[in-house]
Amino acid sequence: MTTTTIDTRVLPSYVQGSWWEPRTGTPTRDASTGEVLALVSSEGLDLKGTVEYARTVGQASLGELTFHQRALRLKALATYLNALKEDLYAVSDRTGATRRDSLVDVDGGIGVLFTYSSKGRRELPNTQIIVDGDVENLAKDNSFGGQHVYQRLPGVAFQVNAFNFPVWGMLEKFAPAFLAGVPSIVKPATPTAFLTEAAVRIMVESGLLPDGSLQLVCGSVRGFLDDLDLRDAVGFTGAASTALALAGHPGVLSSGVRLTTETDSLNAAILGPDVDPDADPESPEFTAFVASIVTEMTSKAGQKCTAIRRVIVPVGMVDAVVAAVGARLDARVVIGDPRAEGVTMGPLASVDQRDEVRRAIDALTRGGGRIAYGSLDDPEVRQADGTVEVSRGGAFLSPVLLRFDDADSDAVHQIEAFGPVASVIGYRDIADAVRLANRGGGSLVATVASHDPAAVAALVSGIAPFHGRVLVLDRDDAKTSTGHGSPVPHLIHGGPGRAGGGEELGGIRSVKHYMRRIAIQGTPAVLTTLTGRWRAGAPKELGAEHPFRKPLSKLRIGDGIVSVEREITLDDISHFAEFTGDTFYAHTDEEAAAANPFFPGRVAHGYLLLAWAAGLFVDPDPGPVLANYGLENLRFLTPVSPGDSVHVALTAKEITPRETEDYGEVRWDAVLYNQREEAVATYDVLTLVAKEGPSNAL
């Protein structure tokens, strides 16, 4: 049974392995009713000790786990949270989130954990470092080379989150840091910290978190950068002004704290010049475009850093778009307390936030915007009990659509009204549309709605340098698209310039943001020791026992076999051509083959060589090697003519035990040589090998 914090008077933090409570704090309120929910403060909290706890206890406990073990822990956490998410929905209601909004925040956050768990096991080795790229040979005799590896940062991931996604915002930063092996300190925004606290409480109660891997500081963290240095990373999501202060802090500038910021963004949606509802009233791109705008204005009451703020359409389409968006808002939007039936848009997160949005709309109108839909008045809202009346204590605002006659108004490109607000401007041609989109000064995301490949190519390549993500919307993905405003964990989230310049998510890309890339130079033997991956030139163990007889528990990298030789005859080649049907002239026609620039005459099929190599290295009886499930990086280097002989060297290169299976993967380095010891072909053979072999193999 999990208790939530909305009944507690003061909101605790979770630091140094236990819950800590302030004496008093700043009140935070229910967004719909204004009722005080919790008092938030960090007054008296030992922030320095919290950082030190992460660097020592957190680093040590995460350091005991491999990537796959951490990934499985993420899956278990996700499963545990998933079972208790109704508890989180109940708390989330208090933030003004509708159930659909909570799906984005709560389920979206849990989804990030699942995705990182899956990617961690599929895309990372079952070790603690990531090998980056191939070995670079730096000596003629191969005795010296270089290899890049990623190793985790030795400090803490300090995560300062925004108020709008109290759960997702925490988990999207926590998951990659955890997978990298770096402990997190989470600092939620005060207005919705009670929801983050509820999620952290569940995670702590799960017993699944390694000691010190996650700490929570509710309230101010003023001065926290003084305690951080080059060992640490800071992830910040929030206002550009705060990000600027962080970036200008001496700790960031001189002692090397790694800072990632995600700030304001005036995201654009661009309607392609090919989309014309006058010519085609059923235009699927027009319909999808209008639906996207309405979704982004109303989801989370527009409080999303990814929401569409600038609607950029052909000048002749402005009226049509304004009308269609208005009609859809009329048809779809019911404003009210999220606990009331049928409500599709809740209040903003707080009255302060609503007032700030009103001021931003004022500024937009002073900058040339005219309100084409909605108003600044208190809207009529549906109360929790179902009655409809003008809002009193809640932070409600109606959707507001503006239009600007001057598409170059500074206001429309610079003022972010962080609520249910968007502005429509007109463009003359594609170059103009690109220019206007880029006037946002760097954005998180843009949508391009078009079904004309040339227009799509011109728009996307033109705006790409100013954007983190571009979604191309057309009839074929309108129904299946994950949506303009939804960052997905597989893809990077972040944008240049005004958007903060940071990069989050993107699968394993963000795991690397919590690690350091280093170049290691040394002999093949040293590189093998340091990377856990066997390198050509490193020692081999060519023992009496065939390495395919060794179960995973006994196999070591460098264990190998060198086969006997086998001669290839013209008959073999002819026979193979006939049996397989591969009668390519290089194998069947001496004269034509000799005319080919790469062959001396008839040569053996590459696939014949591969098959024979398998015949040369195979161990036929049942044993720990269960299957050859694939092959990588095959290159045919030297043609093999009739009369040549081949032999193969196979060496265990990388061993990846599966945590949840009784087998693992072994990557073998394969080199096929001819009788002159020239490499004929090189490749990696991928096998599944039992951890403990069948008894006859032991």
Added chain:
Amino acid sequence: MTTTTIDTRVLPSYVQGSWWEPRTGTPTRDASTGEVLALVSSEGLDLKGTVEYARTVGQASLGELTFHQRALRLKALATYLNALKEDLYAVSDRTGATRRDSLVDVDGGIGVLFTYSSKGRRELPNTQIIVDGDVENLAKDNSFGGQHVYQRLPGVAFQVNAFNFPVWGMLEKFAPAFLAGVPSIVKPATPTAFLTEAAVRIMVESGLLPDGSLQLVCGSVRGFLDDLDLRDAVGFTGAASTALALAGHPGVLSSGVRLTTETDSLNAAILGPDVDPDADPESPEFTAFVASIVTEMTSKAGQKCTAIRRVIVPVGMVDAVVAAVGARLDARVVIGDPRAEGVTMGPLASVDQRDEVRRAIDALTRGGGRIAYGSLDDPEVRQADGTVEVSRGGAFLSPVLLRFDDADSDAVHQIEAFGPVASVIGYRDIADAVRLANRGGGSLVATVASHDPAAVAALVSGIAPFHGRVLVLDRDDAKTSTGHGSPVPHLIHGGPGRAGGGEELGGIRSVKHYMRRIAIQGTPAVLTTLTGRWRAGAPKELGAEHPFRKPLSKLRIGDGIVSVEREITLDDISHFAEFTGDTFYAHTDEEAAAANPFFPGRVAHGYLLLAWAAGLFVDPDPGPVLANYGLENLRFLTPVSPGDSVHVALTAKEITPRETEDYGEVRWDAVLYNQREEAVATYDVLTLVAKEGPSNAL
């Protein structure tokens, strides 16, 4: 015929397509004689216009070239410079560089161009964008996915270089920017700007530089950040104080200029606990370690950001190391004018620089250091005419080795004497050695000299998070190592914290630093259009003509073939086992195969399937397809049992014409299906295809 600038009174800049001369400027002098060589100033230069020229003319001209075309241009530039390098050596003499030093600077710089040319053609596609990672499928019906791509920055690469490598320092930043397609503005350090100018003059005279791709600004660039924004990148090498000022500039903080800095670094060399010259007077690791220290103290007179400043050895080894380094310095070092015969160490770059180093040595002694070798006195030096006397106008200094009894002295870990200076300290155990090395606060490089794998592993993993590069020196690479102090273009150059936090070189890694990563979302058709790589689900062209009959000039991505079906019998499997020798039980023993967790019973060999697939898709007669040179990403997904039938779908996925050959590479997407349309195997087939086929193919 190339003229050098050392005879001119004022040093010109190369901006907006022509040479520009100031009226007067700051005098720069010959390092050995003090003779005035040139006056340097940018007073009156139109810096804003220079930036704008790069963004317009430079972007446009580089935008006409693909990666391979740019790479070939780099090779041509390298070849042109190489032919005229004697001219550069003559100018380089004036900077105080010995011929060996010039090899590092001039030949090293030219080597960077060659390496980037080669890597650009081998590791990048022949297009203008880099596809990053696999497509991420985001819809159950595969109609929507995401793909990351890198696209060049739309602005300028502004490169502020240090005085110590006037040629290499320019080219190591220029090469990756050029390859990315981003124009460079080079600002050399004033004391040695005359050498950079000489190199740029040769490059301009070669006629190989696209308009606006390289501009040179000699003299101050004060305020240059005011003209830059999120379109641009700044690379800075030099003093930490300047880097701090740059990083704190509003342009960097708020408008998103991308800044990479490489600053001070107190690099360490660590002698492993296993190395004991008392026990083994011939210890190859000890000899190599001492030789490295002497090389790094004297090469470029120690004016290298990568030089060894801190020599960290077991406490019991301090005396032995000090003695051995001193003896080797005595034996090897001849100080003098680089133009004199036999000189192995030249002056510092300027008298100012020498005085700064003297002050740093003073500070080190005040911090507890004792001078164990050398002195601050003006040394006797060999003059250009062969006479030996105490230096007069030149910037000479003898090598200085210090020792600290207190290994924890702040001075030794914080004061960088940028000259022929190193300090020796003792450590107690490996953990202590790691701690001391990391007290440098982030360094570019460290050497670990050891032949004990456990010591190497502990030292390298301990110091890795604080270093950009670690070189492991032992008996097996002592002769072939590229050396502690030499960044190689294949590996990253840069370090965290005090070292600036930047990352340069590293092959294609640094090309990406001049590009932006963006996530594109859309249908497979849209992703195919935007990336130039065919995606599963995108349209195919299954025309009447076999795609193997189409030369590269006519082949389009999406061109494909779907083969007929072929049934596989038990006889086929038995026959293949016998012919190839691959008698693995899964193919030969029904009972044993059925006991395997992955197979229903006897199954066809994977290599049989591959070979038959080739037989199904092959076009046997001579034609534009010249060879199958490899295969990638093969996965066997579904076992094939006797009685099953297979057919194959082959689709042109990526087309890479070779600029210097009459053929190119075509990557084909191959999917082998069974009779139930289940994917049996997926892989990429790599072929070489003639640009224009033999006449019988046209």
